[in-house]
Amino acid sequence: MTRLLIVGPQGSGKGTQGVRIAQAFGIPAISTGDVFRAAVAAGTELGEQVKAIIEAGDLVSDELTSAVVRDRLSHADAQGGFLLDGYPRNLTQVMHLEEFLEGRDESLDAVIELSVPRDESIARLSLRAQEQGRTDDTEEVIANRLAIYERETAPILGVYGTRGIVDAVDGVGSLDEITDRIVASLEARGLARPAAA
Numbered sequence: 001m002t003r004l005l006i007v008g009p010q011g012s013g014k015g016t017q018g019v020r021i022a023q024a025f026g027i028p029a030i031s032t033g034d035v036f037r038a039a040v041a042a043g044t045e046l047g048e049q050v051k052a053i054i055e056a057g058d059l060v061s062d063e064l065t066s067a068v069v070r071d072r073l074s075h076a077d078a079q080g081g082f083l084l085d086g087y088p089r090n091l092t093q094v095m096h097l098e099e100f101l102e103g104r105d106e107s108l109d110a111v112i113e114l115s116v117p118r119d120e121s122i123a124r125l126s127l128r129a130q131e132q133g134r135t136d137d138t139e140e141v142i143a144n145r146l147a148i149y150e151r152e153t154a155p156i157l158g159v160y161g162t163r164g165i166v167d168a169v170d171g172v173g174s175l176d177e178i179t180d181r182i183v184a185s186l187e188a189r190g191l192a193r194p195a196a197a
């Protein structure tokens with residue numbers, strides 16, 4: 001049972017690495033950004049609520065986001081562990097998550113901090129904007145999102161750092177190199193991958 005969180009600025013590659021690590025550990029990767037984008041695309045009530053916020057690069061309210069995550073973590077596939085990507089994103093969300101996990105007698109095993117220099121993040125985001133045409137990847141929105149990261153998300157690493165569960169991993173390199181680095185740091189904590197089927 002492995003419960004993980006991956007944290008990094010937009011453009012750090014945390015989404016891609018999150019999926020790879022979740023696969024390696026046989027757990028679902030739960031990305032709040034993906035959940036919200038899917039809801040917008042499907043035109044659900046949740047999608048209607050968050051569409052304008054996401055397009056401006058602002059954050060959805062803590063209450064709504066935490067409710068969405070609690071719901072997702074209650075699905076059967078998340079009972080044997082999970083990897084969270086993009087949540088918690090500020091100290092209030094850390095509190096919400098902790099309350100929820102404590103109620104299940106659970107806690108996070110490790111927090112992967114993927115670090116990438118600011119220039120590299122911006123270059124990767126601009127490329128993704130061109131390739132995927134994401135409406136939340138304009139230059140102004142990118143700058144807004146990076147500022148929010150520095151101000152609100154970076155402090156959560158302080159909280160988890162005092163618990164000794166943060167693994168800082170260099171996010172520059174090939175996809176395979178970075179995955180190997182993350183797996184090695186998790187294994188060094190005694191978090192075992194399931195035997196290959």
Ligand code: AMP
Nearest residue numbers: 032033054057058059060065086087089
């Ligand atoms: P992401 O793909 O993680 O960058 O998320 C895309 C957008 O979804 C963000 O810019 C926010 O508007 C929203 N979002 C994702 N996760 C959260 C969260 N934990 N709290 C609030 N808003 C979020």
